Amino acid sequence: MLIVKKLLKLKNILEIWRKENKSIALVPTMGNIHDGHLKLISIARKNSDILIVSVFVNPMQFENIKDISNYPRTLNEDCQKLKKNLVNLMFIPEINEMYPYGLTNQTIVNVPKLSYILEGIHRPGHFQGVTTIISKLFNLIKPNIAYFGEKDFQQLVIIRKMVIDMNFDIKIVGIPTVRNQDGLALSSRNIKLNEYELKVAANLNKVMNYMAHQLINIEFNIHQIIKKAKIILVKNGLQPDGLAICDELTLKKLTTDSKNAAILVAAKIGNTRLIDYKKVKLQ
Template sequence: MVIYTQKETMVQALSSVAKNDKIGFVPTMGALHKGHISLVVNALNENHLVVVSIFVNPTQFNNNTDLAKYPRTPEDDISLLKNLKGELIVYLPEVSDLYDDSVSAKKYNFGGLENEMEGKHRKGHFDGVGTIVSKLLRIVKPNIAYFGEKDFQQLQIVKKLVAIEKLPVKIMGCPILREKNGLAMSSRNKRLSAKQFEEATIIYKTLNEVREKFSSKSIKELNALVAERFLQNPNLKLEYFEIANEETLKTAKQKNKSSKYRAFIAAFAGEVRLIDNMPLN
């Protein structure tokens, strides 16, 4: 494993990779957990060389407090990655290495994907995501980039970004890894108390219940069911629940047999914002 902190030296190293060797890429914001590691393992199994970036991107935060409190554990992250077998590069840049003099996001039109769910509650978030992912893909020039399905809306946005900018990379979505209690693995989980960690399982339990009842109940009934479950658990504050079309991410009002649907939840455990989703049909 080799660590680079500057894009110029990493690009120079990548330029020596054989033409037919495949490069995999796993962009992260650090505070790595088993979910991240599963992405890296998938990448190592499918490519000759894998680049993992660790960078907390300021332009995708619409809340400065959230940015300041986002967990940063670079030494632990590197220790986890050192245990993996395969040719691995870690890119650990400072903000100035990626943004130069202007720490700002490019404005994107993702065909409406950016206006749903997270886009409604985190204004400008996906402009920041698009900006940093575009920068990183252009630096690393991978054959395949790996993203977790926990951030399913982000995954769809990145696929759209690649199409818009005609970037020669395959975007691979990977399944959500969960804790023993069902909570989706997330860097933000490090900020939860032991009590909050256990209480947050209501998110997973509710999504499971929605999936089980999706064929027998209307969307209106399912929305009411979720609202009731969170009223019964006052320590978790529901920000939104949506049943949406997987492709367009538009909120579904009624079911269409030819469409695929997914349930999305965002909720707060104290100050910690958690998201999760689950396919329904």
Template sequence: MKTFHHIQSVREALKQARLEGKTVGFVPTMGNLHDAHIALVRQAQSLADVVIVSVFVNRLQFGLNEDWDKYPRTIEADSQKLAAVNCDFLFYPDEKEMYPNGMDAQTRVIVPSMADVLCGASRPGHFEGVTTVVSKLFNIVQPDIAVFGIKDYQQLAIIRRMVEDLCIPVDIVAGDIVREADGLAMSSRNSFITPQERPNANQLHRSLSWLREQILAGERNYPALETAAKARIKEAGFRPDYVSICNSKTLTPAASDDLNITLLGAMYTEGARLIDNLSLNLAGE
């Protein structure tokens, strides 16, 4: 595996791959890689000839009171994990390389219709930081396909909308959620869960699974279901951020006759904010 720190060098390497007729798959990450990230890499390998992974902890998507400073930086371990699965390229730039004119002067990319709801309501400016850095990475790498985990469902939907609106020639592929044995979705932030909380940290997944059961049984009072699911999270000792039943494409509140819906939720543990989702197709019920 070759590691690049500069935009020009990674562009030259990818240019050579394209001259050889190879397709390029891309997995953007913030590092601290775990099995779910590696699953995305393997998925990209199944779809493209050459795979590049980026590791960049993007300060632009962290709020003032969020955990940018303590976000785990594990580049040596990350490199070893990527090399072990025969990843071709690692792009590991520093902040000056990504934001040469400084973040305050950085041109921003905004998807206005989806960025201020759900996680965006709790993390103002977060998705503006995501879409800005992802658009920069797409311009640097110019991949044929890019793989994003579906655990960050809102992020996935926003990036798909950005690609559509800006006519970016990249195919966005969704990678399935990878879960621990008890259903907890794998996340870099799971390391912030205390040992005392961990046995019940799957409560968000359990609450969304309960919601799915109610909907499949025919219940369509979505606001009441959302309230009940949040109560379940509270009873387990955690603080719910939101539980929302949404149209899968637009992320607007689902109507009773919507056939493709996604159940999204976020909750706070003592040291972590966890997110999860489940999608349903009601056409065949």
């Protein structure tokens, strides 16, 4: 496995692979590689000649400096896991490589409307940080295909819109969320939870299942379902921080034409904020 930190070296390696007509897959990450990432990597490995995994803790998508300084960094362990899973190239640029003129002077890639609803309300500026760094990675690597987890579902919808709007010739693939035995979605943030908190956090998935059941089996009232779900979360030790039921494609209110609903939930346990997603077939 090649480990690359500099843009020029990355460019030179990619030129060789392109001359050989190699198909290239990209899995963008912020490191702290867990089984959720490895599921993406496993699928990507089967569907490409060359697999690149980027590891970059992107400062532009964090609300404050404390959050980014607390983000778990496990670079040595990440390297071993990627090598074991037959990744061809690990791209680990420094901040000054990706933002040579600083964050305040960086051109922003912004997907309107979608970036300012739901999670965008709770995390101002987050999604434009995501779309800016992903567009830079896409321009640098020019993958044929890129893989993202569905847990960050709004992010996935936004990236798909960006790819269409910016004419990137890249296929975007969303991979279903990997969960532990209690149903908790795997996340880098889980490392902050103790054993008791991990058990409590599993109620997030249980509440989503409750919301889905209500939506499918009962003449539903979205407002009432969300209200009841918030009560259940609080009773189980979680602080609701954003629950929504919306159209899977548009992230807007459900209509009679909606084929699938997206249940999006966010809740805090202590100082840790967790998010999750569930798809519900309506038609």
